Amino acid sequence: MENIILPLSYLIGSITFIVGLKMLSHPDSARKGNLVAAAGMTLAIFATIFLYHDEQGNTLGNYPWIFGGLVIGTVLGTLAAKKVQMTAMPEMVSLFNGMGGACAMLISVIEYHHNPSADKGMLIVIVLGMIIGTVSFAGSIIAWGKLNGKIKDKAIPGAQIINFILWAALVVLAVMLITGFCATPVVFYGILAVAALYGVLFVMPIGGADMPVVISLLNSFTGVAAAFGGFLYNNPVMLTGGILVGSAGTILTMLMCKAMNRSLKNVLIGSFGNNAASGGSSSKEQGAYKEISLNDTAVLLAYSQKVFIIPGYGLAVAQAQHACHELEKLLEEKGVEVKYGIHPVAGRMPGHMNVLLAEADVPYEKLMEMEDANSEFGTTNVVLILGANDVVNPAAKEDPSSPIYGMPILEVEQAEHIIVNKRSMKPGYAGIENDLFFKPKTSMLFGDAKKVLQDLVGELKAL
C-alpha cells in the first residue's frame, strides 16, 4: 500500500501544476490557481521526504539537514516576498528564479561529485542540467541587478563573437567530459565556469526595459533545468513541472515580445541601448518645451470634463499610487471623469501598473487597456502623464529609425492638453528622446510624482 502513495502524490502534484497554470491564465481563477499549485507542491515535497527510497529500498537520511534547509528557506522566502515593495516585484521574481537555477546547478555538482564515472546518459543529463541551471542563475542575478539599478546597461563590443566562443567552449568541454576523452573534475568545473560567464554576458548587453522578457526566458530555462533533475531521479513530477514551465514560459516570453511588437531575436541581439544612441540623436526639430505651474495644472484639471492619467515607471518609483488615487477621487468629486490609460508594457513588467494601482484601491473599471484608451483620447480634455515616457513616444509611430519603431503606443496627442510629470528632461528608460515633450500642446510639470500629486491635491482643495 505504502509504495503507491509516493507515485500517487507525484501524480496529484503534476495535475495541480497543470490545473494551477491553467487557472493562473484567467483573471477570476488566478489566485486560486496559485494556491492549487502550491498545495500540490507541498504534497510532493513531503511525500518525497518521508516516502522516497532508491532502488535498493534505502530511505532518505539527514532529516535535520533537510528540515533545517526547508525552515530557513521558508522563513527567508516568506519574509522577502512579504516585505518587497510592489515596485520591486519584478526583481524579486528574477531573484527567486536565480535561486531555482542555482539549486539545479548544485544538484548536478553533487551528483557528479558522488559519481564522476556515471554512464553516458547520466553524464549528459547532469552536464546539461548544470549548464542550463548555471546560465539561468547567473543571468537572473544580472537581471536582478539591472532592475534595481545596481548594474548599469553596458554594451559589450563583440558580444556576439564572445558568446559564440563561449558556446563553442561549452560544446567542446561537454563532449570531452561525456565521451570520456578527458573526464576530469577540472573539465566539469570548467563547464560550470564557462556557463556562468555565458549567463552574465548573455544578459549584460540587454537593455533594462527588456528585462521582463529576459526574466521570462530565464524562467523557462530554469524549468528545463528542473526537468533534467526529473531525468536524473526518474521523477515524473519534476519532469512535468519543469517541462510545463519550460514550454509555457517560452510561449509567455513570445507573448510579451508581441505586446511590445518586437521579436525575441530583436530583444536578444539588437540590444536596446545600442541602437538608442543612433536612433535617438537623429530627432530633428526639437524646439523648446514649456513648463506649467502646479496652480495652473490644478485649475486645468478641475475645469476639465474628462481626464486621462497615464501612469509609468516614474509613478511606481515614487510610490505615488495612493496620492494618484486621491487626486482621482478629488477630481471625481468635482465632476470630472477620470480614467487611467494602461499601456501593456508600462513600468518594468506587463501588468505592473495594474498591480500598482490596484494596491491603491483604484477601481478596476477605471483602468482602460491601450486600444480602448486610444479610442477615447479624442474626447479627452487633459492627459496627465505620470512618469511614463517610451509608451507615449510618437517616434514609435513616426520615426522608422527609432529603436522602438513599431511598438504600439498610447496616442495621447489626440487630447486637448497634455501635461507631463517627470523628474527632469532626461530621456526614458530606453534612452530615446521623446518629441511629445516639445509639442505645442504639451506642458511639463517637473518634480517627484508623489510630491507633485500631493501638492496638486492641496491646490485642488484650496480652489
Next chain:
Amino acid sequence: MDFLQNLFSDPATYRLLTIVILSIFLGIEVIGRVPSVLHTPLMSGANAIHGVVIIGAIIVMGQAPSDDYLALTLGFLAVILGTLNVVGGFVVTDRMLEMFSKKKKK
C-alpha cells in the same frame, strides 16, 4: 549510440520521454490566450512551479553520506535555495493576485 538505444528500449526512459513530449504541448496549450495584465503573475506562478527542483535537492541531500561534508554543505544550500524559489515564488504571486481580487470585489 548506446544512449539512443537505451532511450527507446528502456521502458522507464521511454516513459519519461513521452511525459516530456506531452508536457511541452500541454504547456503551450495551457497558456493559450492570457490577457497581458496577467503576464507578470503568470510568470511568477510558473517561476514558483519550477521550484519543483527542490525535490531533487531533497533527494540528493537525503542520500548524502554523513561523512561527505562537501555533499552535505552543497545539498543543504540546494535545499535552502530550492525552498526560497518555491515559497518565495508562491507568496509573491499570491501578493500580486491578492490585489487583483481585492479590486474585483469593489
